Amino acid sequence: MANRKAKPAIQEFPLIRGLAGRFAHAVPGLVRGIGDDAAVVEPTSRTWWHVTTDLLAEGIHFNFKSAAPESVGYRAAMANLSDLAAMGATPRYLLVSLAIPKTLKSSDIFKVYSGLMNACGRDGVALIGGDTSASKAGLFLNITLIGTTPTRRALFRHGAQVDDLIYVTGTLGDSLAGLRLLMPLHRAHRSSKNRLALLASHQRFLIDRHLHPTARVSEGQWLNQKRLATSAIDLSDGLSGDLRHLCEASQVGAEVELEKLPISAACQAYGKAAGRSPVQLALSGGEDYELLFTAAPGSRSTIEQQARARGYRVTCIGTIRSKRFGIRMSSGGKRQLLPVTSYEHFH
Ligand code: ADP
Ligand code: MG
Numbered sequence: 001m002a003n004r005k006a007k008p009a010i011q012e013f014p015l016i017r018g019l020a021g022r023f024a025h026a027v028p029g030l031v032r033g034i035g036d037d038a039a040v041v042e043p044t045s046r047t048w049w050h051v052t053t054d055l056l057a058e059g060i061h062f063n064f065k066s067a068a069p070e071s072v073g074y075r076a077a078m079a080n081l082s083d084l085a086a087m088g089a090t091p092r093y094l095l096v097s098l099a100i101p102k103t104l105k106s107s108d109i110f111k112v113y114s115g116l117m118n119a120c121g122r123d124g125v126a127l128i129g130g131d132t133s134a135s136k137a138g139l140f141l142n143i144t145l146i147g148t149t150p151t152r153r154a155l156f157r158h159g160a161q162v163d164d165l166i167y168v169t170g171t172l173g174d175s176l177a178g179l180r181l182l183m184p185l186h187r188a189h190r191s192s193k194n195r196l197a198l199l200a201s202h203q204r205f206l207i208d209r210h211l212h213p214t215a216r217v218s219e220g221q222w223l224n225q226k227r228l229a230t231s232a233i234d235l236s237d238g239l240s241g242d243l244r245h246l247c248e249a250s251q252v253g254a255e256v257e258l259e260k261l262p263i264s265a266a267c268q269a270y271g272k273a274a275g276r277s278p279v280q281l282a283l284s285g286g287e288d289y290e291l292l293f294t295a296a297p298g299s300r301s302t303i304e305q306q307a308r309a310r311g312y313r314v315t316c317i318g319t320i321r322s323k324r325f326g327i328r329m330s331s332g333g334k335r336q337l338l339p340v341t342s343y344e345h346f347h
Helices: 012-023 069-087 106-121 174-182 184-193 200-211 217-225 239-250 265-274 278-284 297-310
Strands: 030-032 047-057 090-100 126-134 140-150 165-169 231-234 253-257 291-295 314-321 327-331 334-337
Touching: 012 106, 012 126, 047 069, 069 090, 069 106, 069 140, 069 200, 069 217, 069 231, 090 106, 090 217, 165 297, 174 200, 174 265, 174 278, 200 265, 217 291, 217 297, 231 239, 239 253, 239 278, 239 291, 239 327, 265 278, 291 297, 297 314
Parallel strands: 090 126, 253 327
Antiparallel strands: 047 140, 090 140, 165 291, 165 314, 231 291, 253 314, 327 334
16 A cells, blocks of 8 residues: 555554543542553442443534534533433543544544543543544544442432332423534524524523533432432433333333423423424433432422522422333323334434
8 A cells, every 4th residue: 555654643652642641630549540451440448330331423423513522522421421420420430442533633532532521520530541443434432431339329220119209300302402403404494484583592502501411410419329219310312212211120100291391491492483392302302411310209398408409400290100001291181102202223
């Protein structure tokens, strides 16, 4: 090959050294971070480790045409932080593996890491390793996060009981509305027909909810430490699908009261302007990274009081029913089956 000797744009070891120098730091419990054949961590006694990993592929999960490298890194980290939030865990260690196409420069990778570490910074997570390869088909970004809880203390999907209350944090559907606002097709549609007369502040709010979601890490820790939730899952694919996962794990059914779904004023306004049902956005929209959790009916006042005192938004949206009841939505006294309209791969 003619250019076999040409220097590649990115060199593996200088890149790793650069990333380590810039983004890795010492933290208690870390014996050896980046630079050996494996990271070494000294676990404290009586802790459970929660390990989660996510693979993001360019063109499937993100696109550099519509998202800046920082935002790709930020959202990738948030997806993982949200998984730990749903377990009630404290995020501690991060590993990042990359397959990098020729089209990217070192500076692009540094920007991805800036976004990653920015998302993790708040929680004091340490970068302790990863792997680096070339790619012939876009960037692949794999993130592994390790978090901890005290032993035998975690939120699982499988603890929901019949008659438990179903809660969500925050508001639902914002991220999907924000994504739609970002889509070029939609912008063209807006300018041509001027149907989407939406306040700039609402647009900014929704787009920001899509590009800079916040994993509910402290809410998850609160629910776990105070033993307030019987089960939990994070809303990454969308309420209709994620509720089903929780119900399957718990062997129960559920009833969601559509009038109770927390929908932001911005999402309401978007729905109106775009001719879309805000309730549908709330049921099917993914990547809100809110928590869905269940709680015994007797915990209601404690949960709502403590949430208010801490500044957390929680809304009771329904009740756990028997498995035979199925998963239903009710509105105006009418009940019908809740179809899964949230995101699934390969569909
Ligand atoms: P190996 O050949 O054993 O896979 P590497 O040379 O790939 O080792 O990695 C050397 C060190 O650099 C290890 O500590 C590894 O965890 C770390 N590392 C490699 N790639 C990355 C990356 N993209 N981000 C962070 N750390 C990395
Ligand atoms: Mg390696």
